[in-house]
Every structure is written in C-alpha cells, then in structure tokens.
Amino acid sequence: MNFFRKLFPSKNDRDVKKIRPVVAQINEIELGLQKLSADDLRAKTAAWKAELSQIEDKDELAAKLNEILPEAFAVVKNACRRLCGTDVMVRERPLRWEMVPFDVQLIGGYSLHTGHIAEMATGEGKTLVGTLPVYLNALTGRGVHVVTVNDYLAARDAEWMGSIYKFLGLTVGVILHDQPPRVRREQYYCDITYGTNSEFGFDYLRDNGMALRKEEQVQRGHYFAIVDEVDSILIDEARTPLIISGPAVHTFDEQYAQWKPTVDGLVRAQQQLCARFLKEAEELLKKLHPADGKPVQNTDELEKQIGLLLFRVKTGQPRSEALMKILEVPENAGMMNRAELELHKDQKKVDLYREKEELLFAMDEKSHEADLTEKGRNHISPQDPDAFVLPDLTTMLHDVDAGSEPDARKRLEMKAKLQADFEGKAQKIHAISQLLKAYSLYQLDVEYVVQDNKVIIVDQHTGRLMAGRRWSDGLHQAVEAKEGVAIEHETQTLATITIQNYFRLYQKLAGMTGTAETEASEFFDIYKLGVMTIPTNMPNIRKDSDDSVYKTRREKFNAVVREIKELHALGRPILVGTVSVETSEMLSRMLKKEGLIHSVLNAKYHQQEAEIVARAGQRGAITIATNMAGRGTDIKLGEGVAQVGGLHVLGTERHESRRIDRQLRGRCSRQGDPGSSHFFISLEDDLMRLFGSDRIVKLMERMGLEEGEELKHGLLNRSIQQAQKRVEGHNFQQRKRTLEYDDVMNKQREVIYGFRNEIINSDDVRDRLMDIIEEVVILKIEEFTAADAEPAEWRVRPLADWVNLNFPLGLPEGEILKAAADGKEEPVANSIYDGLSPAQFAVCNFISDSIRKAYDLKVSFEEPEKLATVERYTILQAIDKLWQEHLYEMDSLRHSIGLRAHGQRDPLLEYKAEAFKIFDELMVNVKTEICHNVFRSASSLMAFENFLRNAPQQTLHQNTSAFGGTSTGTGGGQSKASDVVSEAANAAEAAARAKPVRTGPKVGRNDPCPCASGKKYKNCCGK
C-alpha cells in the first residue's frame, strides 16, 4: 500500500506537498522572531491591523492576507514558544502550556485559511491549528467566529487559545447560552469569538427577525467561520433547522387525544392478527422441517408462503419480539427477504398492495410512513369507511364550476365547504397516521423517555436526552397521547433557518475534524468545501481487527464482555462505544455481574463528560460511552499503558454512518501511541436488519454457524460497509431535498430580513413610511380605476372607502373625481407612477398629499423622538406579524404538496411556484397592513386624542370611517379613538417586550429566561 502510494501520490498528497515550502518559510521567519522582544513581537499585530483596516476591497484584502500569512503564522508559533512553561487558567484549573505547532499543524492551518476542511486525526491538536488562521484573519478586524459543538468546548478553547491571542494583543470573546444581549454584543465585537453553532444561529435569527432597534442587534456580519468537529455540525446537526418558536395560533392538538382510543384498539387488533400470521408461519415451518425428518415436497412453495407471512408481520408490527425471535434463524430471515424482494420486483406492486391489505395498517420502517388499509378503515368506521379517504379535491372543485348551479355565490359556498371538508379529513388522517407511527415505530426508553410527565427525545447519536426539543408535525403530540401524559401545545415558528443556510452566510468558511473524507462530496455539494487530509505528526500504529459477526445480540454481547475481561486482565484501558443509552446501561449491568468496575458516560454535563473521557486512558480503565460522547476531549495514556498495548476501542454495533465509526476508532493511538480497535455486530442490529444485504445472511447460512460462534472475514467488512454506504447515500439525498425546499424560503428570508434591516438602520423611517403608503395608494388606484376608462366609470366609492378606512381624511368621492377631472400631467416615465393616466396620476397625488398633510398634523402633536420609534415599530410589527403567518402558511404548503405528490408533477417545482405567489401577496399585505396602522399608533394617548380632535372634520359626513365610527359625531368618535390608541399603545409595548421563546435543548422551566429578564423561564417567556 505505502509502496504504491509512493509511486502514485494522490491528489491530496500533491496538494499537501505544495504547502511544504510555505512551512519552511514560516519556520525560517520564526527563527528570526526568536530574537525579538515580546513587545516588538506584539507590535506586529497593531501594525498589520492598521494596514488591513484601510483595505475595503475583498480581493485586495484576501491577497494581502496571503502575502503576510507566513510571517503571521510564524508570529503565532513564536508566541506559543514564549508561552511554554507558563500556566494558563482553563476552566478554573491551571494548565501548563507545552505546545509549539508541529509542521503538520502549520499545514493544517494553511488549509483552513484557504477555505478547506482539514481532516486531522484525534489528538493531532486541531484546537491549536485553528489559532493560526484565526489570528491571521482576525487582523482584518472583521471578526472571526470559531464554532464548537458545545458550550463547554467553546469556553475551554476561548480560554486556552485565548492566551495566544491576548499575548499578541487581540481580543477574544465567547458566546454562552445564558448571556444577555448586552454581553453577547461585547463578545461579537471582539476580534475573535468562540461559540456553538446554535448560539451563532439563534443570534442571527434574533438580530434579523426580531430585534426592533439597532442596539438590540448583537452580531456584526459574517466574515470568517472555522467550524471545529465540522462533520458533526455541518452534517449531523444540519438535519434539524434552528427554530425560534412561540405558541401557535392554529393547532389541532385535541385530535391526538381524540383518536388515541381508536388507535389503541387498532394496534391491539393488529397485534392479534400478526400473532395469527406468526402461528401459521410456525406451523408451515414445522411442515418444512418435519420432526420425523421425512423428505418434504414443494419446499419452494412452502418457503414462499412462510416468507410472505413473516413479511406481513414485519409490515404490520415491525418491532414484534416474537418475529425477531423467529428471524434469529438466518434461514427464516432469508425467506422473508426473498419474499419481500419478489413483491418489489413487480413494477405496479399489485401483490405488495394485496399483501398490505391483509393488515389493518402498514408500516414502512425505512421511510417511516404509516398507512391505514381498507380493512383498517372498515375497522374504525364500519358505517363510513370513506371518512378516512382523502377526496380528490381538484376534480370536485372543477365539478362544481362545471355543474348546474347558476348562482355564483352558492357555488362559492359549495366550494368552501368542500375545502373545509378536505382539510378536516386531512387533519384526521394525519393525526391517525402520526399515532400509528408513535405506537409502532417509537419505543419507550429507546427513541424517547418519559420524565416528569413529559416525553423527552433521546438523541440517537449521543444517547443524550434532548430536553425541550420536540418532534415536528404532531408526532410529539402523538407520542404524548400514546403515553397518556399531558399533550403540550404545538408551537409556531417565529423565525427559522437551516444550519446550511446559516453557514452559507459567511464570506469564508473552513472546518476541521478527524473524519470528513467519507462525506467529502456532501461538503463540496452543499458548502463548496474541499477536504484536505493532513498527515499525522507521528505514524499511526493502531491495529484494526476485522468485524466479528454474530447471529444474535445476546451472543454478541457475551462476546463483548469476554473480550473486555481478557484485555482488562492485561491492564489495558478499554473504551466501549454504544449506539444508545439503553445499550450502555445493559452492558453496564453485564459488567457489574462480572464484577468489572467501569464508568458510564451519559452525563448531561459536557464538562463532567470531558473529565471522565480524559481518564479513559488510565491503566485498567473501562469506559462505556455513546459513540459521540466526549468528542473533542483528549485521551492521554496513563503510565505503563503503552507497554501493554495502549487503549483498546471496542464498538458494540456499526453505526449507520461509517464516519461515526471512524470517529470512535480514532479515539485511540493518538500521536503515535499503540492501540487497537474491534467492532462487534449481530444480524439483529438495526443496520443489518434494515439495510444488510441477503449476501451476509447467505454467507452465514453457508458457514452453518453454531450457537455463540462468530464469523470474521474481510468479505463481511465489505458487505457491511456497503450497507453503511447505502444508508449514507439515502440520508444525504434526504438532507439535500430538505435543503432544496429551504432554499426557496431562504430567498424570501433574505428579502424580508433585508427590508427589516433597512428599517432598523434607517435614520429617516418616516420618509420610507410615506413611500410605502404611496406604493399602496398606487396599487389601490390600479385596482379600482383604469387608465383607459372614463373616471365616471371608475369604482370611486370603494376607493374612497379604502382611503377613509385607513386614513383619517374623510375624503368625499366628489373630490377624488374633481382631482381626476383636473389631471392633465403625464407621470414621468420609469417612475413608480409609470402607466398611470393623467387622471389617475392626479388622483394619486391628491390622495398622497392629503395623507401627508394629515400626517404632518399628527407629527405636530407628537414628541419627535418617540414618534420615530413608533413609526419603526409600526413597520416592523406589520412585517413580523405577517411573516410569521407566512412561515406557517409555507409549512402547510410544504405539507399539502407532500399530499399532492402523487401525480407526474415535481412537487418541488409546484412548491416553488406556489411559494412565489404567496410571497408576492405577503409583500403587498405587509404594506397594506402598514397603511392600516400608521394613524392608529401614537406615542401617547394624549397625542392621539389631540390629533383626532384636529383631524379633518369631513369624517362626520362619511359613513365609513374607522376613525370616527359611523356618522354619529365626535363624541362617539372619541371613545372609539381611545380604544384604538390603547390597542396601539399595548401593541407597541408588547412589541417592546416581545422576546423570543426558543426551543432547543437548553431552556429548562427553571433555567434563567433567555430573554435576559433575570427571571426564571417559567415565570417569564415560558409562561
């Protein structure tokens, strides 16, 4: 292998080689720097900062950075040298500084600066590598963000690496989850800011989607981010978007409790049905293998029947233990797989559907879908099975139009009723389907736990409890209904962004991790990030065994315990990786029985976790950890451990993704230490059950394994990797799809956030306000009048009504017509008035001028400062209210497109078209809403009343005015007015108070409220 590599160096090797001369240059410069005084070294920072701050142009700046790179890296290296032997306080403990970057670390730093993902193994010192490009890029003064996977690591690295930055005269900050905005702002204004991806993302959402004043915004742009553990953040975490939510306006929560008894019954009936199928299968199995050993006729037919019966049970009750037991025999699993394959062969899947119709409902474990069958519908609603079939809405609507009803209004009513029916049914079906999933695919203590009357999700990667996080789309409510705990209200999205789109905001992006290679194509596709594999400082001497495969989980875990015992006896430390908390605990019980002392890592606190993991290299230590736990913490070997073989990593299951396995494996043999790894697998593992190929089963059958016997073969490793690759590909496609949908939203978000920011940053909101009003006036004029029609034919009445409903003008129709008659002037070409006739143009000017005059009058009663605030609120509130409704609408659109996705049409294209339409409407609605509110908001009640008393009195003669009530007189008008103003004042106050309620793992009921009020969450925003 090495021989070939030397002969044919890979592209990566060549890329790395190109950096070597730069490394030589850095080292040479550093030699010279050793002679400088500390102050002279430090002075370089200030000089560069001054120089770089003069450069505006992006490319010029980049070129300059490249130019000073060797010297800047040398300065960091030299600072490290000077720090050696000193103690640095890290997380309240002194840590002796002993690091001067190795050459490979300089290479890593270079690759980060050039926007790559540096793949560097565990223990290669990526934390230090980051400081090189961080220092260089921070010299621009534009802010460099270093992104970590948890708060503990952010704080640790900011303090640890902060010693270099501070030594060199740069400022460093850290964003932690409980900081108030004022503190966050200070951290962002440092040259360098450490923090987790969710803190950065939530701050972005709050700044752009919720802040009402410039001073409330904490971030200052997105220049350069370096993401540590980049695969974990940009791939694993990227599966769920960041969401800030508040209580929902529309909910269907009651549906879940309502349908629970029905689904209870259905699930029980299905269990009985499946028990019957299993019994039949068992009887046929007896026929296939008669006790008397006589030869059997028609074995093919028998096998097929058995296979079909088993497949039926798998579809109806995927988590059935009795089924698992039967499938422990590889031959049986083979029959089932063959039957399934056969059913899928048919393009039209006629037989597959017929099989499913034998059940009450069918589950698809791979795609996570649940469907009621005809039988099931009859079971729950014998009188009216169609109550659970979605009608073909489009055809039905069409039929109404083509039908015999002559009255248009009646037709409209009929259509509205059809639509309401459709929605009602869709909700019902959705609730039942989610309940079925909750019952059949989500297991207590595996996918979730119940604590304090709450359903808490268990993270399938880390085994951590994700308190506060909720499954979307009603699934969480369905599980709550199943467990009989309180069903919590659905929340509504106030602001959201995917991790992908957040990180795409950065001008420059880079990342580091021990494991990126397997996901290289995703990094490139989504983030335009190339992966560069950096050689290790010392050669890696880890010994990786072939995987050991067992028939059953039981046999597998017995073997695991045996191996732990053997190696423990030699004094070797062992790190055992598991895929779930449940497995960790089971294994812990098994070890206890054997009298083996060990630690289990499912701590909630990252710091504790880090400390336990750090000790995992001590002589005789046994540490059980979920695969990702303790990531980023170094495992150093204890005394004498290297002599007995170093740390042994034992994997108890193959993960869906090869990357996670590599991560676990990489925990040992750091910096040239000895070490070894070994994975144990059983055919009952999810990966093997769901995605393992027939080939493995057949291989096992052929070898005729005995109880407890293991199979170990290079070929098997390949098959398992194939299975993993299949799942990886599947997951990638899914993430890509999600992203394609989010890209539509992303464009809209850019427009809305741009609009909001323009308002927040504007010194003269009033000007903008008047422009907006004028835009709407033009729209209304176009709506009610026509350029090519005589004013006499215009719909002047509705136009006047609209004006008077929104503005306290009391414009009589006659005046509008008079303005039209006097209009002679053509509007200027290419202005916003383009296309209006002289008459329309004149009306537009007349109305706009009247509004402006009325507004000037209003201004004269207000305090200027306060009014400016009110004006800004008026616009922002309109944007936020309608944008949030829009988010809800987009969600439903997404959902309904999913329901419609049967035909030939591409759902994504349809989604895009519809999304475009409703966004267009949104923009008009926002502006219209602003018009509606300008005169309804005031900085104080007095100002409002004074203004109304002086507003044009013509109001009295009109019968439509929101400001004077109906034509009753000023008295009535005033009482109404105070209602209006108190509403406006309330709204403004509420807006000022409105703070995000965030979902996310971290806010407990008793935690400090994220709005920084200083109160507990439950007494503040979490009420």
Ligand SMILES: Nc1ncnc2c1ncn2[C@@H]1O[C@H](COP(=O)(O)OP(=O)(O)OP(=O)(O)O)[C@@H](O)[C@H]1O
């Ligand atoms: N140049 C160096 N000289 C000596 N020790 C170093 C050097 N660089 C890093 N180290 C040490 O190596 C250990 C591992 O560093 P670090 O945690 O940054 O590794 P990592 O690559 O981030 O690993 P992981 O993949 O676990 O996150 C630390 O104890 C650190 O002090």
Ligand SMILES: [Mg+2]
């Ligand atoms: Mg690290």
